[in-house]
Amino acid sequence: MDSQVYLSGSQTELTPEDKFFLENVKDKFEEVKMRWVTDYLDELDPLPAAILDVGKVRVNCQRMLDATQRLGLLWRPHVKTHKTIQLTRLQVGDEATTPVNIVISTLAEARMLLPLMKEYKEKGREVNMLYSFPAHKAAIAVLWDIHHALGENSVTLMVDHPDQVQLVERHAHDMGFKIGVFIKIDTGYHRAGVLPDSPECDALISRVLESERSGKCFLHGLYSHASHSYNGQDSQDAISVLCDEFEGIYRVARSRLSGRSRPLVLSVGATPTATAVQNPGVDGATSEDGPETKRLREMMAAMKAEGCALEVHAGVYPTLDLQQLATHARGQSLMTHDDIALTVLAEVVSLYPGRGQNDTTEALITAGSLALGREPVQGGREYSGWGIMSPWRAPRSLENEEDLPKYPVPGPDFPKGFKGWEVGRISQEHGILVWKGKKEDEVPLKVGQKIRIWPNHACIAGAGFDYYAVIDSTLEGRDPDALGPRSEEVLDMWLRTRGW
Template sequence: MANDLKEQLRAKFVGQTLSDVDTPRVVLDLAKLDVNCVRMLDATDRLGLQWRAHIKSHKTTELTRLQVGNEQATPVRLIVSTIVEAENILPLLKEYQSKGRHINLLFSFPLFASAVARLAHFSSQLGPSSLSVMIDHPDQLELVAAIRQSSGHPPDIFIKMDVGSKRAGVVMNSPAYSRLLDAVLSAEAAGSCHLHGLYAHAGHSYSARNGWKALQFLASEFTNLKEAATLVRSKSPDHPLVLSVGATPTATTIQNPNFFETDKLDGPTRDMMDMFADMKTSDFVLEVHAGVYPTLDLQQLATHARDSSLMTADDIAISVLAEVASVYPERGDNGTTQALINAGVLALGREPVEDVGPHNNDASAAGKGYSSWGIAMPWDGLDNNPAPGPDFPQNHGGWQVGKISQEHGILVWKGNKQNEVPLHVGQRVRIWPNHSCIAGACFDSYLIVDSRNKARPDEIVDVWPRWRGW
């Protein structure tokens, strides 16, 4: 069924250009996806870190292939947020398994009852050590035992630790953590599971506005998990443990070139290298995970987490294709123009880029930075629209989505009226979204272009069906 759908979509779109198709559409640039994925695989390999790719942002087989690479000896470690992602990626995992690649998939939402039957079926299809589940409360261990009984294979367990985002997880050094760990070790002794590791996600790292701040968040993730691991070792000496950390800001900061040239190691990167070495000598396996990094978006651009030589607006691989339906002269601030596009909340999402002030995170300067819902990409008739620069999100200009409702987006001009780049009815625009995960959610497929094709950079070279549902 999935292959049939893909071939139908390819027959409809491949060979056309972005000027030919109906809108709105979500577009991915294969050239930029390739680069972003290779950079992550290269950084984790060179630093001796274990890599686990999150696929919830894009929900496609094709981009999963890029995230895990083609090295046949490399294990395939994935994270999903919904079971439908696990079910749809199963054929690819069977393909990798048949070629000798070890498979482990983590269902990253703390385990709940209605997930048990489907996860057990997944485990039964791939065999021992193929499934990991997330635990942050002792009562969830009954569900873990049910997976073991139904599938015949004890799942691996990650204990989810709350390292500051207060979204999910157990707080380290709390009585609740000690009770949970006792229950997990008891369940492990009974054969219903295997304690694989501790897991942290620093979602609050999205507030970083420079690479050193993101690196501090990464160090904090690892430091917290190492401290939490001391309790494991006190209760079960020599227990093997994976310490898994990451969010795209903290994960991409390891791509800093200073890590790979000894003579360029400075204070922050040297301290991080020393931390890696110390934790490895303690016999911990260090794992990094992330999901948004292949596509990137305006939120990730705002963090400045990746080295400036590796992260500009041009590295964003996702855009939403829309049309100008109407133009309203002088309706905007200071007599500027506004324009109506056919991409609103359902095409772009309504997740803001947090305004924390300038790059030094001076909260007193908040309220002056970027607060729109997307920025028009310099493209086609908007080649002269200014792209976000190194001082984004504090400084920004040009055509931006200043207002949205369900299907309506309002482009507003940020800057002097005399510099306004003209828009006209019927014009096509590509919008960089704030958050790529949300921007893709209402689309059933991605149109794929490849900017390496200089003669036809807007030609659709493939279509990737996107899984939907839970």
């Protein structure tokens, strides 16, 4: 069903990229889906393959929905990590009645989600797509079509330079109604945005307010993104960056935008800072606390008292990855290696005994940089790998459960202290597993063995694949005559959008 929904109902003309997608990727997807669904992980080919555990995804999504509702925060999930219709439903709560506010990074994501946004709007939910890149000429035509199809207030644009406001005004003129904008504020990441209290910030605000007075746009809010929080090492680090974000944009709001009739949205986030609000103590309901947690509670109360609407956004939190594990933005009760929902399924092709450090074995696997990415874990000084082998079961040739090798997993101090199989070197299609630890502790591998790798960055790893094979690890038992447990059966295939 989901391959059919792509672009259905859209008013946009197919781009060359869309036509290529439909003529090539979709046909391949339908062929693989027919072969893979109801198969088990051991049977899948060709490899590598992206495996998505929907049981873990549901938990990760619900935790975020529960936390934002409990704290009275607006919620705007980002779809750039997974780029699927099905997971977007889980991010916004498919049966909820709350507004469907999302972030997109590419126009392909907007076109993919248009039918879903129409569906939600027909059910009475407010819908809004925020195009997270600052407004630019090449994007306006497609955004016009999306806006036209969904109606007023359905698309919000980002600006971080006065010249971009003119593009917004042209868009508003063509649409016949005012366009909402977020002003991007740089609170420390230095990727995009204007610095608080800078002349550039003052000039941009003045230009947006001028356009607002002329009826061409309206200021929806201030937006900050804190990917520098990836360098954190515990929950207080993550909460501290979240406080700094709020403090930076709140300072701008108080100095230049106080006394507005329309509530100003202050939007902050990144997965470490956004998921940190799940920690006990943030809502004041428990005695578990820390100095930054107390600071956050007081700051949120003050901003709400002045009429600000507080919003958080995040993208990789449904799948998680080794980078998120390394930040420890939440305690062990909320985040361990077992919460990572994305793995890359690969095969051990060859073994090289004694080639590794301290005469350990190295292994060639069928997953290199195109499957895993080449993004290091920030803050991972003790870990320089490109992925870690999960403890997934060994080949079925080992009949007794007791005979299965016990593969090590990242501990509570990760990235410190990991001893086990990690992807130590990568080239385009080749990956080299290396053993980190003593030679006498090495856990054996076999040629032909299927393995699953936790990637450093799920956003980058996922980009190498056209679709996910979906399993559910919460399923228990084993059907009679089945080739594997129910938790390893491929239940569905989810098509990812590709391109720009």
